[in-house]
Amino acid sequence: MIGPGFADWQWFLRIVERSSLSAAARDLGQTPAALSLALKRLETQLGARLFQRSTRRLTLTPEGEIWYRSAQAAQDALTSGLDELAGQRGELSGPLRLSMPSDFGRQFVLDWVEEFVAGHPAVVPMLTLSDRVDDLVAESLDIALRYGPMREAGLIAVPLVAGNCRVAVASPDYWARHGLPQTPQQLAGHACLAFALRDAVHVSWRFQRGDDVVALSLRPSRYAADGAVVSDWARRGCGVAYKSRLDVARDLATGRLVAALPDWRGEAAPLFLVRSGGRLLSPRVRAFWDFCLDKAAALQ
Numbered sequence: 001m002i003g004p005g006f007a008d009w010q011w012f013l014r015i016v017e018r019s020s021l022s023a024a025a026r027d028l029g030q031t032p033a034a035l036s037l038a039l040k041r042l043e044t045q046l047g048a049r050l051f052q053r054s055t056r057r058l059t060l061t062p063e064g065e066i067w068y069r070s071a072q073a074a075q076d077a078l079t080s081g082l083d084e085l086a087g088q089r090g091e092l093s094g095p096l097r098l099s100m101p102s103d104f105g106r107q108f109v110l111d112w113v114e115e116f117v118a119g120h121p122a123v124v125p126m127l128t129l130s131d132r133v134d135d136l137v138a139e140s141l142d143i144a145l146r147y148g149p150m151r152e153a154g155l156i157a158v159p160l161v162a163g164n165c166r167v168a169v170a171s172p173d174y175w176a177r178h179g180l181p182q183t184p185q186q187l188a189g190h191a192c193l194a195f196a197l198r199d200a201v202h203v204s205w206r207f208q209r210g211d212d213v214v215a216l217s218l219r220p221s222r223y224a225a226d227g228a229v230v231s232d233w234a235r236r237g238c239g240v241a242y243k244s245r246l247d248v249a250r251d252l253a254t255g256r257l258v259a260a261l262p263d264w265r266g267e268a269a270p271l272f273l274v275r276s277g278g279r280l281l282s283p284r285v286r287a288f289w290d291f292c293l294d295k296a297a298a299l300q
Contacts, residue, residue, distance in 0.1 A: 011038050012050070013071055016064075017140050019057040072140075076282075092284040093122035099136075099144040102228040103247035104271070105129040109145065112295050116288055123284055131227045132197060136276045142285045143292070144274045147244060157272040160296045166266030167245050168205070169257040171237040181260050184214040191239030193230050194220035205242045207264040214264075231257075244269040246299065271296075 014024040015035065025032045043050055050064035060068055100109050106129065113125050128134060128141075136144055136155065150157045168187060170178075181187050184207040195202045203218045221239050224230055231248060234241040235256050241248075246269070251257035273292055275285070 010075070011035055012042055012067070013075055013140075015039065015051075015058060016060065016068055019059070021058065072137075091122060092120040092287055094282070094284055095124045095126055095142075096284055096288055097126045097128075097140060097142045098288075099128040099130065099134045099139070099141050101145060101147060101244075101247070102129045102131050102226050103231055104145065104244070106228055107247060107250055108295070108299070109292075112292065116291050120284070120287070123288075129228075131195065131225065136274065142275065142282075143289060145292075146272050146274050147269050148272075149270075150272065150274065154277050155274055156277045157274045158293070160271045160273045160292065161246060161299050162270070164244060164246050164269050164271055166205075166242050166269050167248070167252075167259040168207075168240050168242055168261055168266065169248050169252070169259050170234055170240045172255065172258050174234075174237040174239065175258055175260070177237075180258075184216060184261060184264060187216060187240060187260075188218060191221040192218040193233045193239040193241040194218075194223035195227055195230050196223040196225050202242075206267040207261060209264045242266065244271075246271060249299075 011024065011028060011030075014027055015021060018024045018027065021032045021035050021039070025035050028035070039050070046063075046067060048063035048067070049061050050067060051058040052061055098109070098113070105127070110127075113127065117123055117125060128139070133146065134141060134144060135152075145160065146157075168181075168184075170190075178190060181190065184205070187205065192203060201220055201223050203220050205216045205218060207214045207216075222233065224233075227243070227247060230241050231243060231251070233239065234243070234248075235251060240260070245252070245259075248257050252259060273289065273296075275281070275289065281289075
């Protein structure tokens with residue numbers, strides 16, 4: 001049997017990434033009909049049905065999962081080979097797929113990417129700024145920056161910034177109008193600006209001073225699924241936000257935000273640099289990985 005054509009399995013990978021024939025077709029500059037024919041041709045060659053089809057999306061069958069892993073490995077090997085050839089010429093090129101928290105990405109990583117691309121103009125950054133936890137494999141991500149512990153198996157995670165924690169912050173105008181709290185319990189009398197993810201609103205704020213631990217469950221005055229929006233509300237004087245210190249570092253340095261309770265430490269918010277342990281590490285990904293480690297060293 002003649003194996004699947006190069007274009008067919010590359011198109012297959014894009015269909016998996018987008019979970020939609022029409023979306024993949026737009027990305028590839030093809031028609032949905034052309035991709036549908038290519039998919040049928042691929043399924044005929046493999047003798048297996050690769051997708052379960054519904055009106056809204058395509059999902060992989062068990063056979064499709066097997067072929068996806070093989071096709072992804074082939075794509076990784078091909079990309080690695082091209083990268084190695086470019087590396088021999090002293091060049092880095094190709095897509096660099098990154099995911100990062102909304103606030104930290106805007107505060108720092110956008111500048112890091114600009115500096116990296118200035119030195120490697122053939123690298124094409126593809127960024128996702130979101131506070132949801134992306135699936136590195138399903139989203140075909142090269143690197144993610146994430147807060148909190150890693151729960152998925154098969155990931156390589158390196159602490160990017162040690163000792164980071166959350167702080168209760170508000171604008172100088174807000175504190176002037178409502179008064180700085182002297183104890184964590186006094187935060188219950190303030191407007192709480194909360195972060196929400198998948199309908200779960202994060203209103204449990206924890207503080208520690210020595211052996212004393214205070215855990216608060218607050219009623220939010222407003223909440224958003226984007227951490228950058230929460231920070232913006234705090235800068236506008238809408239209330240108090242419980243933010244990673246990294247996310248508001250520049251606001252604290254410029255005085256746009258002021259942290260309360262300096263004698264108390266908020267909950268730990270470790271930031272990790274993450275990649276899949278099951279994918280080949282291309283020279284451009286390795287270069288940006290090391291670049292992030294170097295840049296983060298200045299944030300310690």
